[in-house]
Amino acid sequence: MAQRTAPVVVGIDGSQTSIHAAQWAAAAAYGYRTSLRLVHSTVTTGHLFADAAVVAIRAAAAAEQQAAAEKTLDMVKGTVAEHFPRLDIAVEVVDEPAHEALIGLSRDATLVVVGCDDVSPAAAVLVGSTTLRVAQHASCPVVAWRQIGQPGTAPVVVGVDGTPAGTAALAAAFEFADRFGSPITAVHSWAAGLDADAVAIPYLIDWEALESAEWELLTSALAPWTDRYPGVQVATLLDDAKPGQALLDRLTGAQLVVVGNHRATALSAAVLGSTSLNVLHHSRVPVMVCHAAVT
Secondary structure: OOOOOOOEEEEOOOOHHHHHHHHHHHHHHHHHOOOEEEEEEOOOOOOOOOOHHHHHHHHHHHHHHHHHHHHHHHHHHHHHHHHOOOOOEEEEEEOOOHHHHHHHHHHHOOEEEEEOOOOOHHHHHHOOOHHHHHHHHOOOOEEEEOOOOOOOOOOEEEEOOOOHHHHHHHHHHHHHHHHHOOOEEEEEEOHHHOOHHHHHOHHHOOHHHHHHHHHHHHHHHHHHHHHHOOOOOEEEEEEOOOHHHHHHOOOOOOOEEEEEOOOOOHHHHHHHOOHHHHHHHHOOOOEEEEOOOOO
Protein backbone atom coordinates (compact mmCIF):
# COMPACT_ATOMS: atom_id res chain seq x y z
CA MET A 1 0.00 0.00 0.00
CA ALA A 2 1.51 3.32 -1.09
CA GLN A 3 2.73 5.86 1.43
CA ARG A 4 1.42 9.40 1.14
CA THR A 5 3.84 12.32 1.44
CA ALA A 6 1.29 15.10 1.92
CA PRO A 7 0.05 15.42 5.52
CA VAL A 8 -3.41 15.17 6.98
CA VAL A 9 -4.21 18.70 8.18
CA VAL A 10 -6.67 19.36 11.00
CA GLY A 11 -7.98 22.67 12.31
CA ILE A 12 -7.79 23.09 16.09
CA ASP A 13 -9.70 25.74 18.03
CA GLY A 14 -9.45 24.27 21.53
CA SER A 15 -12.99 22.89 21.58
CA GLN A 16 -13.70 19.28 22.46
CA THR A 17 -15.06 18.83 18.94
CA SER A 18 -11.76 19.86 17.37
CA ILE A 19 -9.78 17.70 19.81
CA HIS A 20 -11.84 14.63 18.93
CA ALA A 21 -11.50 15.55 15.24
CA ALA A 22 -7.72 15.60 15.72
CA GLN A 23 -7.82 12.07 17.13
CA TRP A 24 -9.81 10.92 14.09
CA ALA A 25 -7.38 12.76 11.81
CA ALA A 26 -4.43 11.09 13.54
CA ALA A 27 -5.89 7.65 12.89
CA ALA A 28 -6.51 8.68 9.28
CA ALA A 29 -2.92 9.89 8.91
CA TYR A 30 -1.67 6.61 10.33
CA GLY A 31 -3.80 4.68 7.85
CA TYR A 32 -2.60 6.83 4.94
CA ARG A 33 0.97 6.33 6.18
CA THR A 34 1.63 10.04 6.33
CA SER A 35 2.11 12.79 8.90
CA LEU A 36 -0.36 14.92 10.86
CA ARG A 37 -0.39 18.72 10.97
CA LEU A 38 -2.30 20.52 13.72
CA VAL A 39 -3.23 24.11 12.86
CA HIS A 40 -4.57 26.83 15.17
CA SER A 41 -5.60 30.33 14.08
CA THR A 42 -5.12 33.28 16.43
CA VAL A 43 -7.52 35.44 14.42
CA THR A 44 -10.74 36.05 16.33
CA THR A 45 -13.85 38.01 15.48
CA GLY A 46 -14.67 41.13 17.39
CA HIS A 47 -14.07 44.89 17.50
CA LEU A 48 -11.01 46.06 15.60
CA PHE A 49 -9.51 48.96 17.54
CA ALA A 50 -8.03 51.74 15.45
CA ASP A 51 -7.03 54.21 18.18
CA ALA A 52 -3.24 54.48 18.53
CA ALA A 53 -3.66 54.41 22.31
CA VAL A 54 -4.66 50.77 22.25
CA VAL A 55 -1.76 49.50 20.14
CA ALA A 56 0.05 48.21 23.22
CA ILE A 57 -3.09 46.47 24.45
CA ARG A 58 -3.57 44.82 21.09
CA ALA A 59 0.06 43.69 21.04
CA ALA A 60 -0.28 42.20 24.50
CA ALA A 61 -3.50 40.46 23.50
CA ALA A 62 -1.82 39.05 20.40
CA ALA A 63 1.04 37.71 22.51
CA GLU A 64 -1.44 36.07 24.88
CA GLN A 65 -3.32 34.54 21.94
CA GLN A 66 -0.08 33.17 20.53
CA ALA A 67 0.87 31.63 23.88
CA ALA A 68 -2.61 30.18 24.35
CA ALA A 69 -2.58 28.74 20.82
CA GLU A 70 0.80 27.10 21.38
CA LYS A 71 -0.38 25.66 24.69
CA THR A 72 -3.53 24.27 23.05
CA LEU A 73 -1.58 22.69 20.21
CA ASP A 74 0.96 21.16 22.59
CA MET A 75 -1.88 19.67 24.63
CA VAL A 76 -3.58 18.19 21.57
CA LYS A 77 -0.28 16.91 20.21
CA GLY A 78 0.42 15.18 23.52
CA THR A 79 -3.02 13.58 23.57
CA VAL A 80 -2.66 12.31 20.01
CA ALA A 81 0.90 11.08 20.57
CA GLU A 82 -0.25 8.90 23.46
CA HIS A 83 -2.33 6.86 21.03
CA PHE A 84 -0.05 7.16 17.99
CA PRO A 85 3.52 7.37 19.35
CA ARG A 86 5.12 6.68 15.96
CA LEU A 87 3.11 9.31 14.10
CA ASP A 88 4.99 12.38 12.86
CA ILE A 89 3.03 15.35 14.26
CA ALA A 90 3.69 19.00 13.40
CA VAL A 91 1.99 22.03 14.92
CA GLU A 92 1.46 25.46 13.41
CA VAL A 93 -0.02 28.71 14.70
CA VAL A 94 -1.31 30.98 11.92
CA ASP A 95 -2.29 34.64 12.06
CA GLU A 96 -4.93 34.49 9.35
CA PRO A 97 -8.55 33.31 9.48
CA ALA A 98 -8.81 29.57 9.97
CA HIS A 99 -10.62 28.92 6.69
CA GLU A 100 -8.01 30.84 4.69
CA ALA A 101 -5.16 28.97 6.35
CA LEU A 102 -6.77 25.56 5.84
CA ILE A 103 -7.64 26.29 2.21
CA GLY A 104 -4.04 27.34 1.59
CA LEU A 105 -2.64 24.25 3.30
CA SER A 106 -5.04 22.02 1.35
CA ARG A 107 -2.93 22.56 -1.77
CA ASP A 108 -0.37 20.17 -0.31
CA ALA A 109 -2.48 17.90 1.91
CA THR A 110 -3.94 14.43 1.72
CA LEU A 111 -7.00 15.49 3.70
CA VAL A 112 -8.18 18.51 5.64
CA VAL A 113 -10.23 17.67 8.73
CA VAL A 114 -12.50 20.15 10.50
CA GLY A 115 -14.53 19.45 13.62
CA CYS A 116 -18.14 20.06 12.67
CA ASP A 117 -21.23 20.80 14.69
CA ASP A 118 -24.61 21.15 12.99
CA VAL A 119 -24.45 23.26 9.83
CA SER A 120 -27.50 25.10 8.55
CA PRO A 121 -28.01 27.01 5.30
CA ALA A 122 -29.01 30.13 7.24
CA ALA A 123 -25.87 30.05 9.36
CA ALA A 124 -23.74 29.50 6.29
CA VAL A 125 -25.09 32.64 4.66
CA LEU A 126 -25.60 34.94 7.63
CA VAL A 127 -22.57 34.32 9.82
CA GLY A 128 -20.23 32.25 7.69
CA SER A 129 -18.82 28.83 8.45
CA THR A 130 -15.24 27.62 8.48
CA THR A 131 -16.42 24.14 7.58
CA LEU A 132 -18.46 25.24 4.57
CA ARG A 133 -15.83 27.63 3.27
CA VAL A 134 -13.10 25.01 3.48
CA ALA A 135 -15.35 22.34 1.98
CA GLN A 136 -16.17 24.63 -0.95
CA HIS A 137 -12.70 25.84 -1.80
CA ALA A 138 -10.12 23.30 -0.62
CA SER A 139 -7.90 21.60 -3.18
CA CYS A 140 -8.02 18.20 -1.44
CA PRO A 141 -10.86 16.20 0.13
CA VAL A 142 -12.27 17.78 3.29
CA VAL A 143 -13.70 15.79 6.17
CA ALA A 144 -16.32 17.49 8.33
CA TRP A 145 -15.91 15.34 11.42
CA ARG A 146 -18.63 14.45 13.89
CA GLN A 147 -19.18 11.68 16.44
CA ILE A 148 -17.17 8.77 15.00
CA GLY A 149 -14.11 7.94 17.14
CA GLN A 150 -11.63 6.57 14.60
CA PRO A 151 -11.63 5.22 11.05
CA GLY A 152 -12.34 1.49 11.02
CA THR A 153 -14.00 -1.31 9.11
CA ALA A 154 -17.58 0.02 9.08
CA PRO A 155 -19.05 0.79 5.64
CA VAL A 156 -18.21 3.89 3.61
CA VAL A 157 -21.20 5.34 1.75
CA VAL A 158 -20.47 7.22 -1.48
CA GLY A 159 -22.69 9.09 -3.89
CA VAL A 160 -22.37 8.22 -7.59
CA ASP A 161 -23.61 10.65 -10.24
CA GLY A 162 -21.32 10.21 -13.24
CA THR A 163 -19.84 13.71 -12.97
CA PRO A 164 -16.15 14.66 -12.54
CA ALA A 165 -16.90 15.58 -8.92
CA GLY A 166 -18.55 12.20 -8.46
CA THR A 167 -15.46 10.54 -9.89
CA ALA A 168 -13.32 12.39 -7.34
CA ALA A 169 -15.63 11.13 -4.59
CA LEU A 170 -15.25 7.55 -5.83
CA ALA A 171 -11.46 7.86 -5.95
CA ALA A 172 -11.33 9.13 -2.36
CA ALA A 173 -13.89 6.63 -1.06
CA PHE A 174 -12.15 3.61 -2.57
CA GLU A 175 -8.72 4.67 -1.32
CA PHE A 176 -10.11 5.20 2.19
CA ALA A 177 -11.93 1.86 2.13
CA ASP A 178 -8.85 0.05 0.86
CA ARG A 179 -6.63 1.51 3.57
CA PHE A 180 -9.00 0.72 6.42
CA GLY A 181 -10.49 -2.57 5.21
CA SER A 182 -13.97 -1.10 4.81
CA PRO A 183 -16.76 -2.12 2.42
CA ILE A 184 -18.36 0.50 0.19
CA THR A 185 -22.02 1.23 -0.34
CA ALA A 186 -22.34 3.05 -3.67
CA VAL A 187 -25.61 4.95 -4.03
CA HIS A 188 -26.96 6.46 -7.24
CA SER A 189 -30.13 8.53 -7.30
CA TRP A 190 -32.00 8.60 -10.56
CA ALA A 191 -34.25 11.41 -9.32
CA ALA A 192 -31.56 13.95 -10.16
CA GLY A 193 -31.71 13.14 -13.87
CA LEU A 194 -35.48 13.16 -14.32
CA ASP A 195 -37.13 15.97 -16.22
CA ALA A 196 -39.74 17.69 -14.06
CA ASP A 197 -42.31 17.82 -16.88
CA ALA A 198 -41.90 14.12 -17.54
CA VAL A 199 -42.34 13.26 -13.87
CA ALA A 200 -45.56 15.28 -13.86
CA ILE A 201 -46.88 12.89 -16.53
CA PRO A 202 -45.33 9.58 -15.40
CA TYR A 203 -46.89 7.45 -18.17
CA LEU A 204 -44.58 9.28 -20.61
CA ILE A 205 -41.56 7.64 -18.97
CA ASP A 206 -40.25 4.26 -20.04
CA TRP A 207 -39.40 3.21 -16.49
CA GLU A 208 -37.74 -0.05 -17.48
CA ALA A 209 -35.43 1.69 -19.94
CA LEU A 210 -34.69 4.42 -17.41
CA GLU A 211 -33.78 1.92 -14.71
CA SER A 212 -31.53 0.04 -17.12
CA ALA A 213 -29.76 3.26 -18.15
CA GLU A 214 -29.24 4.32 -14.54
CA TRP A 215 -27.81 0.92 -13.59
CA GLU A 216 -25.45 1.23 -16.55
CA LEU A 217 -24.31 4.66 -15.33
CA LEU A 218 -23.71 3.29 -11.84
CA THR A 219 -21.78 0.20 -12.92
CA SER A 220 -19.74 2.12 -15.50
CA ALA A 221 -18.75 4.73 -12.92
CA LEU A 222 -17.68 2.03 -10.48
CA ALA A 223 -15.80 -0.19 -12.94
CA PRO A 224 -12.41 1.61 -12.90
CA TRP A 225 -12.36 1.62 -9.11
CA THR A 226 -13.44 -1.97 -8.57
CA ASP A 227 -10.69 -2.97 -11.01
CA ARG A 228 -8.12 -0.85 -9.16
CA TYR A 229 -9.21 -1.99 -5.69
CA PRO A 230 -10.35 -5.61 -6.14
CA GLY A 231 -10.16 -6.26 -2.40
CA VAL A 232 -12.83 -3.68 -1.55
CA GLN A 233 -16.32 -5.14 -1.21
CA VAL A 234 -18.97 -3.03 -2.94
CA ALA A 235 -22.74 -2.95 -2.54
CA THR A 236 -24.67 -0.97 -5.17
CA LEU A 237 -27.99 0.75 -4.68
CA LEU A 238 -30.27 2.60 -7.08
CA ASP A 239 -32.66 5.00 -5.36
CA ASP A 240 -35.47 7.22 -6.61
CA ALA A 241 -35.10 9.67 -3.71
CA LYS A 242 -33.27 12.97 -4.11
CA PRO A 243 -29.48 12.46 -3.97
CA GLY A 244 -28.94 13.91 -0.49
CA GLN A 245 -31.78 11.92 1.05
CA ALA A 246 -30.71 8.75 -0.75
CA LEU A 247 -27.32 9.02 0.96
CA LEU A 248 -28.71 9.97 4.37
CA ASP A 249 -31.01 6.95 4.30
CA ARG A 250 -27.98 4.64 4.06
CA LEU A 251 -25.92 5.95 6.99
CA THR A 252 -27.06 3.57 9.73
CA GLY A 253 -23.93 1.68 10.74
CA ALA A 254 -21.70 3.66 8.36
CA GLN A 255 -18.51 5.42 9.43
CA LEU A 256 -18.20 7.95 6.59
CA VAL A 257 -20.19 9.40 3.72
CA VAL A 258 -18.36 10.73 0.66
CA VAL A 259 -19.88 13.28 -1.72
CA GLY A 260 -18.68 15.17 -4.76
CA ASN A 261 -19.20 18.92 -4.72
CA HIS A 262 -19.60 21.11 -7.79
CA ARG A 263 -18.31 24.25 -6.08
CA ALA A 264 -21.63 26.07 -5.91
CA THR A 265 -21.55 29.24 -3.82
CA ALA A 266 -22.91 29.18 -0.27
CA LEU A 267 -25.75 31.47 -1.34
CA SER A 268 -26.84 29.34 -4.27
CA ALA A 269 -26.58 26.22 -2.12
CA ALA A 270 -28.90 27.75 0.46
CA VAL A 271 -31.42 28.97 -2.10
CA LEU A 272 -31.33 26.21 -4.71
CA GLY A 273 -30.45 23.24 -2.57
CA SER A 274 -27.24 21.25 -2.59
CA THR A 275 -26.52 17.58 -2.01
CA SER A 276 -23.27 18.42 -0.21
CA LEU A 277 -24.90 21.00 2.04
CA ASN A 278 -27.85 18.73 2.77
CA VAL A 279 -25.56 15.88 3.79
CA LEU A 280 -23.31 18.19 5.83
CA HIS A 281 -26.33 19.53 7.66
CA HIS A 282 -28.04 16.23 8.44
CA SER A 283 -25.40 13.49 8.50
CA ARG A 284 -24.74 11.75 11.80
CA VAL A 285 -21.31 10.57 10.62
CA PRO A 286 -18.26 12.34 9.19
CA VAL A 287 -18.73 13.75 5.70
CA MET A 288 -15.94 13.81 3.12
CA VAL A 289 -16.40 16.44 0.42
CA CYS A 290 -14.41 16.04 -2.80
CA HIS A 291 -13.90 18.23 -5.87
CA ALA A 292 -13.05 17.37 -9.44
CA ALA A 293 -9.43 17.96 -10.36
CA VAL A 294 -8.82 21.37 -11.91
CA THR A 295 -7.61 21.04 -15.50
